[in-house]
Amino acid sequence: MSALPGRALVVVENLSVPFDRRVWQECQTLTGHGWEVEVICPQGTKRDTESDVVIDGVRIHRYPLEAASGGPQGYLKEYGTALWHTNRLIKRIQKRAPVDVVHLCNPPDLLFLPALRAKARGARIIFDQHDLVPELYLSRFREKRDSMYWAMRLLEWATYRTADTVIATNESYRAVATGRGRVPVEDTFVVRSAPAVERFRLRTPEPSLARGKEHLLCYLGVMGPQDGVDYAIRALADLRERRDDWHAVFMGTGDAFDDVVALAQAYGLDDQVSFTGRIPDEDVLRHLSTASVCLAPDPRNPLNDVSTMNKIMEYMAMGRPVVSFDLVEARVSAGEAAVYARPNDVAEFAGLVSELLDDPRRRAAMGEIGVDRVSGPLSWTNSEKELLAAYESATRGR
Incomplete structure (x- = not known):
């Protein structure tokens, strides 16, 4: 059984939409089951460049963002800009009509901050954990757990605490959510990323x-x-x-x-x-x-x-x-x-x-x-069942 349709706001910082194919599949699944979906995301450089656009019934709000470069200061600038625009757009969207669900797609694990405004007005929060950001930091920059690593663990913990429901991309991520995140297993759902097989048709070899x-x-x-x-x-x-x-x-x-x-x-x-x-x-x-x-x-x-x-x-x-x-x-x-x-x-x-x-x-x-x-077993058809179950769990009793 799918959740009673309502208004969902999907927040992404890492990629533009619909270029982010996982997020786009989720949006299409939700609209296909009666949800009204809006997205906040950065603008692309060569595609997804319009600031406001409606595609296949999904209203997308994009903001200008320069990807980080030059070390920690670059990330501070990128994330600061993203949070400012995300907060601005959530205020605008909420003023027009409150949302029922805010669907946060990391990285970074900072998006819970602007989402608190919607949560205070009764919105449920879904944390869609695309990456383990502390492990991403270790894999890119450090081999040892330094103070920055523990700061990222704190932000991850805060995101878990803010969320009503957590979506993991696989069982390993789910184990992190239920382990160090202390999220009840009944509040976690595995929505595996899966290619839209209709897009991947063989061409004649060249x-x-x-x-x-x-x-x-x-x-x-x-x-x-x-x-x-x-x-x-x-x-x-x-x-x-x-x-x-x-x-x-x-x-x-x-x-x-x-x-x-x-x-x-x-x-x-x-x-x-x-x-x-x-x-x-x-x-x-x-x-x-x-x-x-x-x-x-x-x-x-x-x-x-x-x-x-x-x-x-x-x-x-x-x-x-x-x-x-x-x-x-x-x-x-x-x-x-x-x-x-x-x-x-x-x-x-x-x-x-x-x-x-x-x-x-x-x-x-x-x-x-x-x-x-x-x-078959790894198809999006199976993933979308879990996505809808996550929404039903998050909005139960609203």
Whole structure:
């Protein structure tokens, strides 16, 4: 049974909407079940640039935001700007008509602050924990738990305390919420991120994308310090010593982009590795349809071991075999659709890529397993049931 429809306000700081596909799927599910949905999010740079727009019945309010750079001061500026605009927009929306639910999507774990205004007027708060921010901090900047780490734990705790219901992206995140967050298990729901399978349709392979080589290798996703693209480059340098019948394409961008391009050049991989930056969805599908093997080089660290990687889910949706490091949630997502190297072992990672390139039957079988998983037990159809249950729980008795 779904919750009685009302007005939901979804607050996002990390990405624009609908570019944030998880958030957009949630919005579409809610509107499809009678909810009136509004979103507060930053503006994009090349897309999602309008300040106010209605898309498929969802009213989106966007504000200008410059992503952090230059260390802690950059994040202070980014988050301060985001909180000011979010508070301003919540006041405007609440003045027009009170909302029943404020749906907070982290990072950062600061969004509970502007949400307190709505909570004081009777709104229920749902915390949709996309990232474990303390672990994200350790994975990007520090190996030891310093004062900044504990400050982030305090903000996470405050967000848990403010929320009436917590949504986790997987069981590992749910265990954090019920463990250190002390959230009652009945107030937690697992809404796994899942690709919209209707978007991921195979195109006719284009061998020219492999630049004259027999095989195309693909990476798709963000390129931050914690995402392991540097591990992929080192693995490809090892792979080149074994064989040269491949070309690799890295699709995406991030604050480690320039560093990994320089690393590829330092290894002399200019002729075998291409970096496209962020490209249109159709071009992504063309590359993935041609790929022999897809790369998930996320190293084991406090965040990655317990996080669901969207890239793995999207690779599976396209029926591509995956090479990953052996992480807890990577196995939960991919199962036998991937092969797993010892964590952070680039030589073994390269060896597994080579093994798959020599075994087309195995690649095809792994691809079929992946498609079955994202179309079945890991599909958005199952996730949206949990989303609606979370809303019902949050609004029960309102």
